[in-house]
Amino acid sequence: xxxxxxxxxxxxxxxxxxxxxxxxxxxxxxxxxxxxxxxxxxxxxxxxxxxxxxxxxxxxxxxxxxxxxxxxxxxxxxxxxxxxxxxxxxxxxxxxxxxxxxxxxxxxxxxxxx
Amino acid sequence: xxxxxxxxxxxxxxxxxxxxxxxxxxxxxxxxxxxxxxxxxxxxxxxxxxxxxxxxxxxxxxxxxxxxxxxxxxxxxxxxxxxxxxxxxxxxxxxxxxxxxxxxxxxxxxxxxxxxx
Numbered sequence: 001x002x003x004x005x006x007x008x009x010x011x012x013x014x015x016x017x018x019x020x021x022x023x024x025x026x027x028x029x030x031x032x033x034x035x036x037x038x039x040x041x042x043x044x045x046x047x048x049x050x051x052x053x054x055x056x057x058x059x060x061x062x063x064x065x066x067x068x069x070x071x072x073x074x075x076x077x078x079x080x081x082x083x084x085x086x087x088x089x090x091x092x093x094x095x096x097x098x099x100x101x102x103x104x105x106x107x108x109x110x111x112x113x114x
Numbered sequence: 115x116x117x118x119x120x121x122x123x124x125x126x127x128x129x130x131x132x133x134x135x136x137x138x139x140x141x142x143x144x145x146x147x148x149x150x151x152x153x154x155x156x157x158x159x160x161x162x163x164x165x166x167x168x169x170x171x172x173x174x175x176x177x178x179x180x181x182x183x184x185x186x187x188x189x190x191x192x193x194x195x196x197x198x199x200x201x202x203x204x205x206x207x208x209x210x211x212x213x214x215x216x217x218x219x220x221x222x223x224x225x226x227x228x229x230x231x
Contacts, residue, residue, distance in 0.1 A: 004156075006156075037222075042224055043203060043224045043225045043227070044222055044223065044224040044225070045205065045207070046222075091156050091157070093156075101147065101162060102147075102159070102220065103159070104156030104158075105156050106154075106155055107154075107155070107156050
C-alpha cells in the first residue's frame with residue numbers, strides 16, 4: 001500500500017521569504033505521479049505542481065518548485081517570494097500509475113505573515 | 115460548467131437522517147471520484163466512476179454509503195442513517211482520462227461540509 005507522510009502540521013513564513021514543505025511517501029512502484037495541492041478556506045483543492053517519477057528534472061511552476069529525491073522517496077515543495085495569498089493547507093498526493101485513486105498526506109497548514 | 119460543482123455547500127443532519135450530496139462534474143469528464151475529508155486530515159478515497167460504471171467502491175466506509183452516476187454525468191453520494199462519525203467534508207473530483215490516470219491531477223469541487231448532530 002502507498003502511504004504519504006507530511007511531518008509538519010503547521011508552518012509559518014514571512015511575506016517575501018522562502019519556505020519548504022516536506023513530504024515523504026512509501027511505494028514499491030518505479031513509476032508514479034506526485035502532486036502538491038493547495039486548499040484555501042474555500043475548501044477547493046487547487047493543483048499547485050506535479051511530478052512524474054520517471055522524470056529526473058524537478059518540476060517548477062513560477063514561484064513553486066519541488067525537490068524530488070526518488071531514492072529517498074522525498075518530494076518537498078519550495079515556495080519562493082511567499083505571498084499572503086499562499087496561506088492555506090497544502091497536501092502532498094501520490095498516484096500509482098496503474099491505479100485510479102489519489103492518496104493524500106495529512107496536510108501542512110501554511111501561514112504567510114505580513 | 116467551467117468547474118466541478120457540488121451542492122449543498124453545507125448540510126446539517128440529525129443523527130439517523132438520510133442525506134444526498136450532489137456532484138456536477140466538468141462537462142465531458144468521464145472519470146469521477148468521491149473523497150471524504152475529516153477535520154484536519156487529508157482527503158480519503160471513497161469511490162470511483164468511469165461514465166456510469168462504478169469501478170471501485172473499496173473506500174466506502176459502510177453499507178450506509180451509496181453512490182450513483184446513472185447517466186454518466188451528475189453523481190449523488192447518499193448516506194443512510196447518518197452517524198456523528200460521518201461528519202466531514204465530502205469532495206468530488208473529475209478527470210477527462212478514460213482510466214483516471216490523468217497526469218495533470220483531478221479537478222476538485224469545493225465540497226459539501228456535512229455535520230451530523
